[in-house]
Amino acid sequence: MFIVLLEYMKPLNVVEDFLKEHVDFLDKHYKGGDFIFSGRRDPRIGGVILVNSNDEATVQEMLKEDPFYINKVAEYELIKFTPTKYADEFSPFVNS
Numbered sequence: 001m002f003i004v005l006l007e008y009m010k011p012l013n014v015v016e017d018f019l020k021e022h023v024d025f026l027d028k029h030y031k032g033g034d035f036i037f038s039g040r041r042d043p044r045i046g047g048v049i050l051v052n053s054n055d056e057a058t059v060q061e062m063l064k065e066d067p068f069y070i071n072k073v074a075e076y077e078l079i080k081f082t083p084t085k086y087a088d089e090f091s092p093f094v095n096s
Contacts, residue, residue, distance in 0.1 A: 001036075001050065001051060001052060001053070001054065001080070001081055001082070001083060001093075002050075002051040002053060002056070002059050002078050002079060002080050002081075003048065003049075003050055003051075003078075003079040003081065004048065004049040004050075004051055004059070004063065004076055004077070004078055004079075005041075005046065005047075005048055005076070005077040005079070006041075006046040006047040006048070006049070006068065006074040006075070006076055007045060007046040007074060007075050007076075007077070008044075008045055008046050008073060008074050009072060009073060009074060009075055010072070010073045010074075012044065014073060015068075015073055015074075018067045018068055018071055018073055021067035022066060022067050022068050025065055025066045025067060026038055026049075028065075029051075029062060033052060034051060034052055034053060034062060035049055035050065035051060035052065036050040036051070036052050036093055037049070037050045038050070046074060047074075052093055054080075056078060056080065059078060060078070063076055
């Protein structure tokens with residue numbers, strides 16, 4: 001799995017200009033089973049996405065579809081990890 005940390009590189013008014021397209025991108029990957037959760041960072045300096053993939057190249061290709069990436073609104077940090085302890089409700093993602 002990967003935790004993806006987004007950091008905005010543009011002011012929030014520019015982020016807002018691309019937010020609907022970004023949400024459409026997220027929805028596509030939720031429907032495909034790629035994303036587990038996502039949300040804004042607090043303070044609002046970017047976002048977080050939990051990606052259900054073990055292949056960094058695949059994750060990078062997904063992120064290249066994000067309007068935030070295409071329009072240089074955000075930069076991305078990928079953190080690969082293997083869950084070793086988790087709530088029972090999380091097991092379908094870990095064991096898939």
